[in-house]
Amino acid sequence: MQLDQVFHALADPARRAILERLVRGPAPVTELARPLPMSLPAAMQHLGVLEQAGLVRTRKVGRVRTCAIDPRALSRAEQWINARRVAWEHRLDRLGAYLDTLKDSES
Amino acid sequence: MQLDQVFHALADPARRAILERLVRGPAPVTELARPLPMSLPAAMQHLGVLEQAGLVRTRKVGRVRTCAIDPRALSRAEQWINARRVAWEHRLDRLGAYLDTLKDSES
């Protein structure tokens, strides 16, 4: 599924660093790679993972490839997490209500 | 980092399935493993990944280990994503404002 790829992409500090940079605006490959403690090809591989996951879109003009965030994939991941968190809290509410009925019937 | 482990844990459908089950309340290992298309030891491994990531807490009583969600790790992952999404939207706002000033000065 797409979620697999998105979460997998987010599970690496180098890839998250790339995203954090892109949040401040588009950038060419070399600029994204420079701060990372690895070779250019390695950085490109990470970029590829981000692009596969739909988190980043890129476009090549002349010899420079410009990269930008696509927030929609990010948003889908967030929604998955949020739905579970909400479901969990609902459950706690129901449990609380149930415990309350026990307390009532015991008095 | 902890985020690495949390996102990595979420990147697998079997592990997400376990979480979705646990959202409806605690369950023993066997019940979590039953619906998964794999052996018990394999399922236990996934459970281990979830526990390492802090997404699940377990407790053994007699011979049965009961598992439950810990929503805090989930929440931290959600916050990371959300912070980036918000930063991105801010940037778009600033960009929009800038474009507006251009439009003004041109009239």
Place this chain on the structure above:
DNA sequence: ACTATACTTATGTAAATGCTTAACCAATCC
């Protein structure tokens, strides 16, 4: 005591990851 249940540990393996170095285009620049 004996069996079934619920895990747990050990071991092996095929595939995926995360990196490296080296070699290779293709646009710019001088």
Place this chain on the structure above:
DNA sequence: GGATTGGTTAAGCATTTACATAAGTATAGT
């Protein structure tokens, strides 16, 4: 046109994953 810059491809390698199967341990039921 020759060097430089920006990126891409290729090949190789150590590690980690995601399973499997087989065997073991401890508790519960009869």
